[in-house]
Amino acid sequence: MKLTKALVAGLMSGLALTSAHAQNEEPINLGVVTFLSGPAASPFGVPARNAAELMIQEFNAGKAPAPYNNKGFGGSPIKMTIIDEAGSSTSVVTEFRNLVQRDKVDLIVGYISSGNCLAIAPVAEELKAVTFLFDCGTPRIFEESAKNYVFRAVNHATADSVGAARYLKAQKPNVKNFGGINQNYAWGQDSWKDFSGAMQVLYPQSTVTTSQMPKLFAGQYSGEISALMASRSEVVHTSFWGGDLEAFILQSAPRGLYKNSDVVLVAGETAMYRLANRIPDGTIIGARGPYGVLAPQSALNTWFREKFTDRYNVPPNYTAYQMAHSIMAAKLGYEKAMAANGGKKPNPDQIAAAVRGMEYEGPGGVHKFALSNGHQAVSETAYGRTKLVNGEMTIVDVMRFPAEQVMPPVGVKSTDWIAGGMKSK
Amino acid sequence: MIDQILMVLIDGINYSAWLFLAAVGLTLIYGVMKIVNVAHGSFYALGAYMAASVVGAWVTLDYPPYLYYLALFAAALISGFTVGPLVERVLLRYQYEKDEVVILLITYALFLVMEDVIKLIWGVNPYFIVEPYAYLGNFSVGEMTYPNYYILMFGLAITVGLALTFVLKKTHFGRMLVSVIHDREISAAMGIDVGKIFVVTFSVGCALAGIAGAFTAPTISVSPGLGVEVIVLSFAVVVTGGLGSLPGVALAAIIMGLVRAFCIHYIPHLELFVIFGVMALVLAFRPRGLFSLAEARKI
Numbered sequence: 001m002k003l004t005k006a007l008v009a010g011l012m013s014g015l016a017l018t019s020a021h022a023q024n025e026e027p028i029n030l031g032v033v034t035f036l037s038g039p040a041a042s043p044f045g046v047p048a049r050n051a052a053e054l055m056i057q058e059f060n061a062g063k064a065p066a067p068y069n070n071k072g073f074g075g076s077p078i079k080m081t082i083i084d085e086a087g088s089s090t091s092v093v094t095e096f097r098n099l100v101q102r103d104k105v106d107l108i109v110g111y112i113s114s115g116n117c118l119a120i121a122p123v124a125e126e127l128k129a130v131t132f133l134f135d136c137g138t139p140r141i142f143e144e145s146a147k148n149y150v151f152r153a154v155n156h157a158t159a160d161s162v163g164a165a166r167y168l169k170a171q172k173p174n175v176k177n178f179g180g181i182n183q184n185y186a187w188g189q190d191s192w193k194d195f196s197g198a199m200q201v202l203y204p205q206s207t208v209t210t211s212q213m214p215k216l217f218a219g220q221y222s223g224e225i226s227a228l229m230a231s232r233s234e235v236v237h238t239s240f241w242g243g244d245l246e247a248f249i250l251q252s253a254p255r256g257l258y259k260n261s262d263v264v265l266v267a268g269e270t271a272m273y274r275l276a277n278r279i280p281d282g283t284i285i286g287a288r289g290p291y292g293v294l295a296p297q298s299a300l301n302t303w304f305r306e307k308f309t310d311r312y313n314v315p316p317n318y319t320a321y322q323m324a325h326s327i328m329a330a331k332l333g334y335e336k337a338m339a340a341n342g343g344k345k346p347n348p349d350q351i352a353a354a355v356r357g358m359e360y361e362g363p364g365g366v367h368k369f370a371l372s373n374g375h376q377a378v379s380e381t382a383y384g385r386t387k388l389v390n391g392e393m394t395i396v397d398v399m400r401f402p403a404e405q406v407m408p409p410v411g412v413k414s415t416d417w418i419a420g421g422m423k424s425k
Numbered sequence: 426m427i428d429q430i431l432m433v434l435i436d437g438i439n440y441s442a443w444l445f446l447a448a449v450g451l452t453l454i455y456g457v458m459k460i461v462n463v464a465h466g467s468f469y470a471l472g473a474y475m476a477a478s479v480v481g482a483w484v485t486l487d488y489p490p491y492l493y494y495l496a497l498f499a500a501a502l503i504s505g506f507t508v509g510p511l512v513e514r515v516l517l518r519y520q521y522e523k524d525e526v527v528i529l530l531i532t533y534a535l536f537l538v539m540e541d542v543i544k545l546i547w548g549v550n551p552y553f554i555v556e557p558y559a560y561l562g563n564f565s566v567g568e569m570t571y572p573n574y575y576i577l578m579f580g581l582a583i584t585v586g587l588a589l590t591f592v593l594k595k596t597h598f599g600r601m602l603v604s605v606i607h608d609r610e611i612s613a614a615m616g617i618d619v620g621k622i623f624v625v626t627f628s629v630g631c632a633l634a635g636i637a638g639a640f641t642a643p644t645i646s647v648s649p650g651l652g653v654e655v656i657v658l659s660f661a662v663v664v665t666g667g668l669g670s671l672p673g674v675a676l677a678a679i680i681m682g683l684v685r686a687f688c689i690h691y692i693p694h695l696e697l698f699v700i701f702g703v704m705a706l707v708l709a710f711r712p713r714g715l716f717s718l719a720e721a722r723k724i
C-alpha cells in the first residue's frame with residue numbers, strides 16, 4: 001500500500017514537474033508600445049525601445065543583477081511584440097485591443113503621450129489587461145478614476161514641476177517674477193499650471209511675466225523669445241521636448257536669453273548630449289525623475305548604463321530609464337504573483353494584486369507604488385545645472401528631493417496639493 | 426513704446442519672410458498646374474535634410490564659412506530639381522486629365538511616401554547645422570538682440586519675390602506661364618509646350634520649398650515630421666492670399682506674421698489660432714482670398 005502511495009506520489013510530482021517545465025517553455029508575451037516614427041521617436045521612442053530590447057535580452061539570458069536574475073519572467077522566456085505609438089488616439093486604442101485580443105499578450109508596457117494614456121486606460125480596464133504606462137506624465141490617469149489593471153512605475157508630471165520650483169527655491173531664495181514657454185497641449189499646459197502654482201507657493205510675492213503657449217511642433221520661436229527677453233523674467237520655465245526643445249535652445253541661446261534669466265529645461269536631459277556646446281553653462285536641467293545623468297549611484301545603475309552604452313554607443317536617456325523601470329516592475333510583480341500562485345502562471349488579477357503597493361529598485365533608485373490605491377509609483381526627483389568641461393557636458397549643483405516633497409500624499413489630487421501649499425503628511 | 430513697436434515689427438517681418446518662403450512654391454504650382462500639392466511639406470523637409478548633409482560635409486571639410494549660404498542654396502536646388510521633375514514626369518503627368526481631388530490624393534500619398542523615404546535615408550535622429558546661423562552674429566535694437574540671420578531670411582524672401590515677379594512679368598517664359606495660368610487649352614493651341622511649362626513649374630515650386638527648408642535648417646532640429654506643420658501653415662497663407670496669386674501670398678504672409686507677433690507680445694494665448702483666425706476672417710469677406718485671380722466663364 002505504502003509502495004503504491006509512493007508510486008502515485010512520485011508519478012504526481014513527476015507530472016507536476018513536467019507540467020511546470022512545459023509551462024516555463026511557454027513564452028511570456030510582452031507588448032511594448034512606443035513611438036517608432038514621428039517627432040517623438042528620436043528623443044523618446046527609440047531610446048525606450050532600445051532599453052526594452054536590452055532588458056528582455058538580459059532577462060532571457062538570466063544575466064541581470066539580483067533581484068532580476070531569474071530567467072525571463074519566472075523562468076519563462078519573454079517574447080516582445082512591439083507596436084508603433086504614432087497615429088491618432090483611435091488607432092492607438094485599436095492597436096491596444098489587437099495586442100490584447102489578437103496577439104494575446106500577457107502584459108503591456110508602453111505609451112509616451114498623455115493623450116494616448118488617457119485613451120487606453122479605460123480600455124485596459126475593460127479588457128483586464130495589466131498595463132504599465134512608462135512615460136506619460138498626466139496625473140489625471142489615476143486621479144480621475146480608480147484603476148485595477150493600469151499602473152505607472154514612475155512619478156507623474158507634478159514631480160517635475162514641483163521639483164523644478166523647489167530646486168529654484170533652494171538655489172535662488174528670492175525670485176520676484178518668472179515666465180514660461182510651453183507647448184499648447186495637455187503636457188505643456190499641465191506643466192505650466194503645476195510649475196506656476198508651485199512657484200507661487202514657494203515665492204508668494206512673485207508674479208508671472210508672460211506665459212507663451214506656441215503650437216506643438218511650431219519650430220519657429222523668434223517672437224516668443226523676444227517676448228521672454230522683453231519680460232525680463234528672472235526665471236524662464238519650459239517643458240519643451242524633442243525637436244521643439246532643440247529648436248528653442250538653438251534660437252534662444254545666441255540671443256542671450258540665458259544671460260539674464262535662469263532657464264529651466266524640465267525635459268532638457270534628452271537634448272544635453274546632442275547640443276552640449278550650445279546649451280549655456282548654468283542652465284537648469286531635469287530628467288523627469290532620478291534618471292539619466294541624474295540617476296543615483298548604485299550597482300543597478302552602473303550595470304544598466306554600461307550595458308546600454310556598450311550596445312548602442314550612447315548613454316541611456318531618461319525615457320530609456322523609465323522603460324527599464326517599467327519592465328523591471330512588471331517582472332517583479334509577475335514573479336511575485338507567480339510565487340503566490342504556487343509557481344503557476346498568474347492571471348491578470350493576481351499580477352495586479354502583486355504589483356499594488358510593491359516597492360522595487362531600478363537604475364533610478366527605489367520606487368514604490370504608493371499612490372492611487374498602489375497603482376501610481378513615487379520616487380525622489382533631481383535637478384542640476386549644466387557645465388561644459390573640456391567639451392563634455394556635465395551636470396553640477398545636483399539636488400535631490402524626496403518623493404514626499406514633490407508628489408502629493410495618498411488621497412490628495414495634485415492640483416489640490418499644490419494649491420494647499422504642497423505640505424507632506 | 427517705440428521699442429515695443431519695433432519688437433513686434435521685427436518679429437512679425439521675420440516670421441512673414443519665413444511664411445512667404447514656405448508658401449510661395451505651393452501657390453506657384455497651384456497657379457499654373459491647378460494642383461494642390463500636399464507633398465509640398467515633404468519637399469521642404471527634403472531641402473532641410475539635404476542642407477544638413479551638404480553643410481555638415483562643408484563644416485567637416487573645413488571649407489570657407491562665408492560660403493555656407495551658397496551650400497544651403499545648392500542643397501535646395503539639388504533637392505528640388507532632381508526629385509521635382511522625377512515626380513512630375515513619372516507620377517503626375519499621367520493624371521492631369523483626372524479630377525483635382527484625385528491629384529490631391531496622389532500628392533497626399535506622395536507626402537506619406539516621401540516622409541518614409543526621408544526616414545529611410547537620414548534615419549530618425551536629428552541633424553544640427555547651426556553654423557550658418559551662428560556665423561553671422563547678432564544685431565541690437567534698443568536692449569533687444571536679434572540674429573543677423575533674420576536679415577538674411579528677409580533678404581532671401583525679397584529676392585525670391587522679386588525674381589519670380591521679374592520672370593513672370595518680363596520674360597518670354599513668364600508670359601507663356603501667365604498664358605497657361607489663364608487657359609491651358611488656348612495656350613496649347615497657340616503652340617506653347619504646356620508639358621514643358623508644367624515640369625519646369627513643378628520643379629521650381631519644389632525648389633522653392635527646398636529653399637525654405639534649407640535656409641530654415643540652421644535654426645531648427647532637422648528631424649522627422651518637420652514638413653507637417655509647414656504644409657498646414659502654407660495652405661493657410663496661400664488660401665488667404667488667393668490660390669495662385671504671388672502678391673496674395675506676400676500680403677497674407679505679412680498680415681499673418683505681424684498679427685501673430687502682436688499676439689505673442691500682448692495676447693499670447695491667442696497665438697495658437699491667430700493665423701487661422703486671420704484666414705477665417707479674410708475668407709468670410711473674400712471667399713476666394715485677398716488676390717483671387719479673375720476666371721473667365723467658359724461656355
